[in-house]
Amino acid sequence: MQRKILLTDCPDAKGLIATITNICAKHQLNIIKNNExxxxxxGRFFMRTELEGIFNDETLLADLDSALPTGSHRRLVAAGRKRIVVMVTKEAHCLGDLLMKSTYGDMNIEICAVIGNYDVLQKLTEKFDIPFHLVSHESLSRPEHEAKIIDTINQYQPDYVVLAKYMRILTPDFVAEFQERIINIHHSFLPAFIGAQPYRQAYERGVKIIGATAHFVTNDLDEGPIVEQHVINVDHTYGADDMARAGRDVEKTVLTRALQQVIDEKVFVYGNRTVVFR
Amino acid sequence: MQRKILLTDCPDAKGLIATITNICAKHQLNIIKNNExxxxxxGRFFMRTELEGIFNDETLLADLDSALPTGSHRRLVAAGRKRIVVMVTKEAHCLGDLLMKSTYGDMNIEICAVIGNYDVLQKLTEKFDIPFHLVSHESLSRPEHEAKIIDTINQYQPDYVVLAKYMRILTPDFVAEFQERIINIHHSFLPAFIGAQPYRQAYERGVKIIGATAHFVTNDLDEGPIVEQHVINVDHTYGADDMARAGRDVEKTVLTRALQQVIDEKVFVYGNRTVVFR
Amino acid sequence: MQRKILLTDCPDAKGLIATITNICAKHQLNIIKNNExxxxxxGRFFMRTELEGIFNDETLLADLDSALPTGSHRRLVAAGRKRIVVMVTKEAHCLGDLLMKSTYGDMNIEICAVIGNYDVLQKLTEKFDIPFHLVSHESLSRPEHEAKIIDTINQYQPDYVVLAKYMRILTPDFVAEFQERIINIHHSFLPAFIGAQPYRQAYERGVKIIGATAHFVTNDLDEGPIVEQHVINVDHTYGADDMARAGRDVEKTVLTRALQQVIDEKVFVYGNRTVVFR
Amino acid sequence: MQRKILLTDCPDAKGLIATITNICAKHQLNIIKNNExxxxxxGRFFMRTELEGIFNDETLLADLDSALPTGSHRRLVAAGRKRIVVMVTKEAHCLGDLLMKSTYGDMNIEICAVIGNYDVLQKLTEKFDIPFHLVSHESLSRPEHEAKIIDTINQYQPDYVVLAKYMRILTPDFVAEFQERIINIHHSFLPAFIGAQPYRQAYERGVKIIGATAHFVTNDLDEGPIVEQHVINVDHTYGADDMARAGRDVEKTVLTRALQQVIDEKVFVYGNRTVVFR
Structure with a gap:
C-alpha cells in the first residue's frame, strides 16, 4: 500500500470530478482526501486527490490522459518526505527555523544541503550535520556564479529549492532550471515595498502593519505567485531596526508555513496566482 | 435552470465521491463547486455540491438514498436569499450590522422580523421598515414566554433564527423547535469566560486578547458547535468598558461572518463540532 | 472641574517632562493620564497630558510658551464629544457604522451633517434624523464643487471631516481649509494598491491578505499620515467581489478605530507619520 | 555615561510625574524614554523612566523614597544584556528559538545554562556551546528535585528563569525563590484549556482559534499574570496533532515576545495583572 497525490488542472468541463474519481475507482485506489x-x-479546474492503494502509474496516467480535455496537466507524486536545498546569504533566522523543524520532526523535509554566497552561516548549518557549500559570487560573472550553484544543487536532486533570505537576484536561466520549484521569502507584504530595505521604506512611510510574503520565484525576485502572507501590527515606537527585528519572526513563520503547503503538494500555480488547498 | 446545494454526510466508505458525482451526472446536473x-x-464523510440544471428533487434524492450507506443524511436546498428572524434584547450593534448588510446588499438575507424582550430596539428596526415584535418576558413563565416567541417566529417560517445579543437562556424545547437553525453570538472566545459579564471577567484576569464566538445553539447557551471565532489585542489601558466597546466590533463581525457561511449552506454540524467549507 | 487635553510637540530637549508637569502643577491641574x-x-518630543481642574487657558498657554523651546506647538482642547461632518458617495457601510455608533453611544461624536455628491445615502442618513446635503458635482468645475462643500461644512463648524468612502479627489485648497482635520478610509493596506479598484488589483495579484488604511488627508488622496491599518486573510476562493465584500467590514472597522483615536486627541501628525498614543 | 531604568509603582497621587522627573533632573539624569x-x-500609578547619565544609585533612591507616598516600590536596573536560565523537558521549539535569537543578536540575553529533567535537549543545547544540566526528577521527592534545580540555577545568578515547555508543576517554595522572575509559556489562550493536553481539548471542543499565553509564574502553573497572548485560526481540517504543530509556532513567538518585554524591563506585575509598556 502506497500513498500518492494526483494533481490535475485542466480547462473546466462538465463531469470532471466523476471522470477522475471513476478512474481512481477503476484502479482500486482509495481517495483519502479530495479538494477541487x-x-x-x-475557466480552469483544479483537483488534488490523495490516494492510497497499489499504483500502476503508467496506466493510471494514460487513462487520465485519454479522459481529460486538451490542455490538461496532471502529476502523480509520492506523499512523504521531500528533499530540500536551502540558499542563504547572511541572515540566520529562516535557516535556523528550517533546521530546527526538520531536525525535530515539525516538517517532513530532508535538508540535503545549504548553499551560501558567504560563509556566515556555515557554522550554524554544520551544527546540524548538514553540508554547507560556500559558492562565493566574488570575481565571478552572474552566469558563472549561478552555473556553480546549479551544479551544486543538482548533486542533491532536491524536490524544492528554498531561498531563506538569499539576497541576490536570480537570472531567468536559473529560474527556468527549477521551474515552480523555488520558494522565496520576501520581507514585505507584497506588492508593497518592493526592492531594497523594505523595513526602512515601511518606517519612512509610517505604516502600522508590516509583513512578509512567501512566493514561487519567477523572473522577478519580488514578483511570482504568492503562497502565504502574514502581517503584524507596529506603531510609532518602532524604528526601522525594530520593524526588521519583529519582521524576522514573521518572515520565518511565513516561509515555513508556505513550504509546508508546498511539500504537502497542496499548491497549484497558474499565471501569477496560486490555489492553496487545505 | 436552477441552482441548488446538495449536502451529504454519511459514514465514510470507498467511492463516495464517484457515487455522488455519477448520480449528479446521470441527472444532467452540472457541478459548479464541490467540497469534501x-x-x-x-469515520464520517461530508460533501457539499453546488449544482446547476433542471432538478427532479424526488428522483435525485431517491437515487442518493439507494446508493449511500446506512446512517447517511442528505439535504437539497435552493441557493439564494434566506429568511431570517432576529432575536434581541437591548444592545444595538449586531442588529444594526445585520440591518445594514441586508439593506445594502452585503448579505443575501431577508430579515422577516425582529423579536425583542424589551422595546429598546423597536425604533431602530422600524427605521428599516421591518416588523418588530415586543414579546416581554415579564409576568410570564419561561415556557409561556417561549411559546409566544415560537408562535411569532413561526408566522414567518424563517430558514434561520439569529440571536443578536438575546440575553436570555433558551429551554431545550425551544432549541428542539429550531434544531441546528439557531445561531448565537457569544461575547467571548469560548470556552473562556462562559457566563455573565465576560468582559469583566477578562479584565479581572488581565488577558491580552478578547474575542467573540458565533455558534449554533444547543441546550447550553454558551456551548454548541462553533462556526466562527475572532479576537483582537487589548492591553493594560483597557478597562472592562473599553474591552466591551472594542468587543462589540468583534461580535458583530463574527456573527455576520458566521451567518454568511450558514446561509451559503457551507456549514455541517456533527456532535459539538462543525465543518465549514470555503 | 473641567477636563482638557494638552498636546505638546517640540524639538527634544532635556527636562521637558518636568517643565510641562511643573507648569501643570503650578496651575493646580491634576494629570489624569500622560503619554510621551x-x-x-x-529629534522631536511629543506629549499628551489629560488634565483635570479649573483652567485659565490663556495663562497656562503663556507659561508653556515661555518655557518651551523655539519650534514648539501646543494645543489645549476640551475632552468630550466632537462634532463631525461626514462626506460620502454611494457606499453605505462606513456611514452606517458611524450612524450606529454615534446613535447608540459607542462613539462620542455628534454627526452634524452628511454631505453626498449623490443622493444614494440620503434615505439612510435621514433615518437617523441627521441632515443630508446633496452637493452634486455635475456641471460644476472642481473648485466650484468644493466651494459649495466647504460652505456646507462651515455651517456646522465641525472638529473633523470624515471621508466615509467619498470617491473624489480633493484639491490642495480643500485640504488646506481643514488642515489635519480630514480623515479618509482607503480600501487597501497602503502603500499597496494605490488608485482605482484596489480589490481588482489585489485579486489579479493573487494576494493572500487584503486590508484597509485610515489616514489624514494631505494633497494626495492615497497618501497622508496613516492612523490605523488592518488586514484579513483571503484565499484563492475569493473573487474580486468577495474581496470587496470582506474588505468592507475591514474598512468600517479601521475607519471607526482611527476616528476614535482622533476624537480622543491621541494622534499627532508630523511629516508623513503619526504618533498614536494609547 | 550609563543607561538605567527606573521602575516606580505607588499609590496614585497628585504630582507624581513632576516629583519623579524633578528628582531625575536634580541628579542631572537625562530622560530617554518615559511611560506612565x-x-x-x-488607584495605582506606574512609571518606567529610561535614564542616561552618571548615577549615584544610593542618593537617587533615597531622594525617591523620601518623596514618594507610603506603599511605593521603586527599582533601578541597568539597561542591557540579561542573564537567563532556561528550563525544559522534551520539546525543542521554544529552546531552539531562544538559542537562535541569543546567538544571532535578536535578543539581548545570555543563556547561562539550560536545565532539563530529561536529556533529550542536551545535544541541541551543546551545539550552541551552552552548558546543559540534567536534573532528573526520578526517584526524588518534589522538594528534593526542586532543591537541586534551585542550586543549579543559583550557580548562575540569572536575572530571569524561562520555562520553555518545562512540563512539571512547581511548588510555592520554588516560585517564592524567584519571585516575579519566572516566565512560562502555556500552550493555550488562557484561561481556556487549563491543564493537560490543551490541543486535544481544543480539538474536541471544535474551536476555530488556538493560541498561547506567556505569563509570570505564581503558585498555579496555568495562572499568573499574563504578559503576552497570540492566536491563529484553525479549521475542521486540523486534527489535534495539526493544532499542536501550528501551536508550536505560536508558542515560541509568544514566549520570545514576552521575554523581550521582560528583559527590556517594560513589565510591571500587580496582583494577577500586568502593565506592559511599549
Missing part, C-alpha cells in the same frame, strides 16, 4: 476548485474567471 | 472532507477520527 | 514619545530620528 | 499608567480601578 474552479476558477470561473479563467 | 473526511473526519478520520469519527 | 521622543522620535530620536527627528 | 494609572490604574484607576486600583
Amino acid at each position: 476548485f474552479v476558477d470561473n474567471n479563467h | 472532507f473526511v473526519d478520520n477520527n469519527h | 514619545f521622543v522620535d530620536n530620528n527627528h | 499608567f494609572v490604574d484607576n480601578n486600583h
Whole structure:
C-alpha cells in the first residue's frame, strides 16, 4: 500500500470530478482526501486527490490522459518526505527555523544541503550535520556564479529549492532550471515595498502593519505567485531596526508555513496566482 | 435552470465521491463547486455540491438514498436569499450590522422580523421598515414566554433564527423547535469566560486578547458547535468598558461572518463540532 | 472641574517632562493620564497630558510658551464629544457604522451633517434624523464643487471631516481649509494598491491578505499620515467581489478605530507619520 | 555615561510625574524614554523612566523614597544584556528559538545554562556551546528535585528563569525563590484549556482559534499574570496533532515576545495583572 497525490488542472468541463474519481475507482485506489476548485474567471479546474492503494502509474496516467480535455496537466507524486536545498546569504533566522523543524520532526523535509554566497552561516548549518557549500559570487560573472550553484544543487536532486533570505537576484536561466520549484521569502507584504530595505521604506512611510510574503520565484525576485502572507501590527515606537527585528519572526513563520503547503503538494500555480488547498 | 446545494454526510466508505458525482451526472446536473472532507477520527464523510440544471428533487434524492450507506443524511436546498428572524434584547450593534448588510446588499438575507424582550430596539428596526415584535418576558413563565416567541417566529417560517445579543437562556424545547437553525453570538472566545459579564471577567484576569464566538445553539447557551471565532489585542489601558466597546466590533463581525457561511449552506454540524467549507 | 487635553510637540530637549508637569502643577491641574514619545530620528518630543481642574487657558498657554523651546506647538482642547461632518458617495457601510455608533453611544461624536455628491445615502442618513446635503458635482468645475462643500461644512463648524468612502479627489485648497482635520478610509493596506479598484488589483495579484488604511488627508488622496491599518486573510476562493465584500467590514472597522483615536486627541501628525498614543 | 531604568509603582497621587522627573533632573539624569499608567480601578500609578547619565544609585533612591507616598516600590536596573536560565523537558521549539535569537543578536540575553529533567535537549543545547544540566526528577521527592534545580540555577545568578515547555508543576517554595522572575509559556489562550493536553481539548471542543499565553509564574502553573497572548485560526481540517504543530509556532513567538518585554524591563506585575509598556 502506497500513498500518492494526483494533481490535475485542466480547462473546466462538465463531469470532471466523476471522470477522475471513476478512474481512481477503476484502479482500486482509495481517495483519502479530495479538494477541487474552479476558477470561473479563467475557466480552469483544479483537483488534488490523495490516494492510497497499489499504483500502476503508467496506466493510471494514460487513462487520465485519454479522459481529460486538451490542455490538461496532471502529476502523480509520492506523499512523504521531500528533499530540500536551502540558499542563504547572511541572515540566520529562516535557516535556523528550517533546521530546527526538520531536525525535530515539525516538517517532513530532508535538508540535503545549504548553499551560501558567504560563509556566515556555515557554522550554524554544520551544527546540524548538514553540508554547507560556500559558492562565493566574488570575481565571478552572474552566469558563472549561478552555473556553480546549479551544479551544486543538482548533486542533491532536491524536490524544492528554498531561498531563506538569499539576497541576490536570480537570472531567468536559473529560474527556468527549477521551474515552480523555488520558494522565496520576501520581507514585505507584497506588492508593497518592493526592492531594497523594505523595513526602512515601511518606517519612512509610517505604516502600522508590516509583513512578509512567501512566493514561487519567477523572473522577478519580488514578483511570482504568492503562497502565504502574514502581517503584524507596529506603531510609532518602532524604528526601522525594530520593524526588521519583529519582521524576522514573521518572515520565518511565513516561509515555513508556505513550504509546508508546498511539500504537502497542496499548491497549484497558474499565471501569477496560486490555489492553496487545505 | 436552477441552482441548488446538495449536502451529504454519511459514514465514510470507498467511492463516495464517484457515487455522488455519477448520480449528479446521470441527472444532467452540472457541478459548479464541490467540497469534501473526511473526519478520520469519527469515520464520517461530508460533501457539499453546488449544482446547476433542471432538478427532479424526488428522483435525485431517491437515487442518493439507494446508493449511500446506512446512517447517511442528505439535504437539497435552493441557493439564494434566506429568511431570517432576529432575536434581541437591548444592545444595538449586531442588529444594526445585520440591518445594514441586508439593506445594502452585503448579505443575501431577508430579515422577516425582529423579536425583542424589551422595546429598546423597536425604533431602530422600524427605521428599516421591518416588523418588530415586543414579546416581554415579564409576568410570564419561561415556557409561556417561549411559546409566544415560537408562535411569532413561526408566522414567518424563517430558514434561520439569529440571536443578536438575546440575553436570555433558551429551554431545550425551544432549541428542539429550531434544531441546528439557531445561531448565537457569544461575547467571548469560548470556552473562556462562559457566563455573565465576560468582559469583566477578562479584565479581572488581565488577558491580552478578547474575542467573540458565533455558534449554533444547543441546550447550553454558551456551548454548541462553533462556526466562527475572532479576537483582537487589548492591553493594560483597557478597562472592562473599553474591552466591551472594542468587543462589540468583534461580535458583530463574527456573527455576520458566521451567518454568511450558514446561509451559503457551507456549514455541517456533527456532535459539538462543525465543518465549514470555503 | 473641567477636563482638557494638552498636546505638546517640540524639538527634544532635556527636562521637558518636568517643565510641562511643573507648569501643570503650578496651575493646580491634576494629570489624569500622560503619554510621551521622543522620535530620536527627528529629534522631536511629543506629549499628551489629560488634565483635570479649573483652567485659565490663556495663562497656562503663556507659561508653556515661555518655557518651551523655539519650534514648539501646543494645543489645549476640551475632552468630550466632537462634532463631525461626514462626506460620502454611494457606499453605505462606513456611514452606517458611524450612524450606529454615534446613535447608540459607542462613539462620542455628534454627526452634524452628511454631505453626498449623490443622493444614494440620503434615505439612510435621514433615518437617523441627521441632515443630508446633496452637493452634486455635475456641471460644476472642481473648485466650484468644493466651494459649495466647504460652505456646507462651515455651517456646522465641525472638529473633523470624515471621508466615509467619498470617491473624489480633493484639491490642495480643500485640504488646506481643514488642515489635519480630514480623515479618509482607503480600501487597501497602503502603500499597496494605490488608485482605482484596489480589490481588482489585489485579486489579479493573487494576494493572500487584503486590508484597509485610515489616514489624514494631505494633497494626495492615497497618501497622508496613516492612523490605523488592518488586514484579513483571503484565499484563492475569493473573487474580486468577495474581496470587496470582506474588505468592507475591514474598512468600517479601521475607519471607526482611527476616528476614535482622533476624537480622543491621541494622534499627532508630523511629516508623513503619526504618533498614536494609547 | 550609563543607561538605567527606573521602575516606580505607588499609590496614585497628585504630582507624581513632576516629583519623579524633578528628582531625575536634580541628579542631572537625562530622560530617554518615559511611560506612565494609572490604574484607576486600583488607584495605582506606574512609571518606567529610561535614564542616561552618571548615577549615584544610593542618593537617587533615597531622594525617591523620601518623596514618594507610603506603599511605593521603586527599582533601578541597568539597561542591557540579561542573564537567563532556561528550563525544559522534551520539546525543542521554544529552546531552539531562544538559542537562535541569543546567538544571532535578536535578543539581548545570555543563556547561562539550560536545565532539563530529561536529556533529550542536551545535544541541541551543546551545539550552541551552552552548558546543559540534567536534573532528573526520578526517584526524588518534589522538594528534593526542586532543591537541586534551585542550586543549579543559583550557580548562575540569572536575572530571569524561562520555562520553555518545562512540563512539571512547581511548588510555592520554588516560585517564592524567584519571585516575579519566572516566565512560562502555556500552550493555550488562557484561561481556556487549563491543564493537560490543551490541543486535544481544543480539538474536541471544535474551536476555530488556538493560541498561547506567556505569563509570570505564581503558585498555579496555568495562572499568573499574563504578559503576552497570540492566536491563529484553525479549521475542521486540523486534527489535534495539526493544532499542536501550528501551536508550536505560536508558542515560541509568544514566549520570545514576552521575554523581550521582560528583559527590556517594560513589565510591571500587580496582583494577577500586568502593565506592559511599549
